[in-house]
Amino acid sequence: MKIALAATEKLPVPAIRGGAIQIYLDSVASIIGKTADVSVISIKDPELKESEERNNVKYLRFDEDSYLEQLTTHVKNAKYDVVHICNRPTWIKTLAEASPETKFVLSVHNDMFAPDKISDQEGMDCISLVAKIITVSDYIGNTITSRFPDAQSKTKTVYSGVDLEDYHPQWTAEGSRIRRRIRDELGLEGRKVVLFVGRLSKVKGPHVLLQAMPKIIEEHPDIMMVFVGSKWFGDDNVNNYVKHLYTFGSLYLENVTFIKFVKPRDIPGLYTMSDLFVCSSQWQEPLARVHYEAMAAGLPIITSNRGGNPEVIEEEKNGFIIYDFENPDAYAIRINQLLSNTNLCQRLGKYGRAKVERDFGWETVSKNLISVYKEAMRYSLGRKDE
Incomplete structure (x- = not known):
């Protein structure tokens, strides 16, 4: 099978x-490439070659400004069996018209079928032309099928994953x-470390965790809340919201x-160096991959009841779900509970590691x-029910 992941x-x-x-793409490509002809297509970057081959995978990189145009020309000429397009349903019609014999699979990692992102006609065109739609959570699948019921038979949740070998729980040597x-x-x-990993954006809720600090410090003066991230991927420039966080955080320098x-x-x-992980998302998160990472590292998880996040949490087995997700006190209560109970932390962390090994490794x-x-x-051969 000749496959392109775009x-x-x-x-x-x-x-x-x-x-x-x-x-996601880089991780699965090297595994799928063991038994199939796989190409990964993305944009150019100064630190990467325009084309190369490694680990049985071809990498092709096109100009950001003309990416769809170049991708369309390439797909038309390359004669792939399957082209897997990520998060761009409006591209499907252009690509399918250019290469009608190719089978297109769309993976949806965000709410890309919302009315402000795609029209009724564009959505129906996409659904009629794709062979399958993969979603990263049941939540995202429901955002599609609730608006476009015809997508039901083509839509399937395939949860993302993590490289298990990269993460080492603290109980290992x-x-x-x-x-x-x-x-x-x-x-x-000697500190009790609570970890947040993600973009420093209001929708991710780091300000809610800062608001929770007084009640956490009251019970655990040795806490250190560690925020890892910037306003955007790879961009350490500071905007007004990040400035607000830094100013707010300066109230708790210790x-x-x-x-x-x-x-x-x-x-x-x-x-690995942390004691527990918290995701305080305030928006309808598709399903943040940080949950897989925290489980792989053997950390108990506290997450908000937003979007797909709760789908990988088994309450009181690998973590806790915060239903009152806007309330700083709700996070403080769970954080204090875990920081006060080392045995509970270990039990939740070990269950999470076992769960991710079973369900969310890249091999799976x-x-x-x-x-x-x-x-x-x-499906494309007219045997979709087999």
Whole structure:
């Protein structure tokens, strides 16, 4: 099978600038490439060649400003069996018209079928032309099928994943070593570390965690809340919201620290050095990949009841869901509970690690994708019910 995996026009693959889609594509490509002819297509970057081959995968990179045009020409000429397009439903019609024999699979990582993003006609055109639609959560699937019921038979949730070998829980020998080293580097030895990883954006809710600090400090004066991220992937420039966070955080200099953009390869160690992970998203999150990362590192998770986030949380088994997600006190209560109970933290963390090993490794994700590609091929041949 000859397959192309096409990223959006935003960030390059591999994910040297970050990006969940970019991490996703690069991770599954090398596994699928063991049994199929795989190409990954993304935008050009000064640090990457325009084309190269590594780990049985061809990488092609096009100009950001003419990305769809170049992608369309390439797909037309390359004669792929399956082209997997990420997050761009409005591209499907152009690509399908250029290469009618190709089978198109659309993966949807955000609410791309919202009325302000796609018209009724564009949505119906896309759904009629794709063989399969993959969504990163049931929540995202429902945003599509509730508006376009005809998409129901083509839509399937394929959860994302994580490289299990990159993450070392603190109870392992390697995890213990990493934890000591990074805590020593950051001056956090002996501290109780709560970790936030994500864009410093209001929709991600870091300000809610800062508002929770007084009640957390009251019970745990040795807490350090570590915020990892910047306003946008790879961009450490400071906007007004980030300035507000820095100013707010300065009220708790002994208990709050900010670490700007971290390259993906350096992220796992920050999880390992932490005691628990919190996702305070205020928007309808598709399903943030930080949940998979935290589970892989063996951390208990506190997450907001927004979008697809709760789908990977088993309450009181690998974490807790905050239903009153706008309320700082709700986070403080759960954070204090976990920081006060080491045994509970360990039990939740070990359950989460076992869960991610079972369900969310890249091998599992790749197997699920290959199954979808095969279904797409059968569908296109008029045997969709087989």
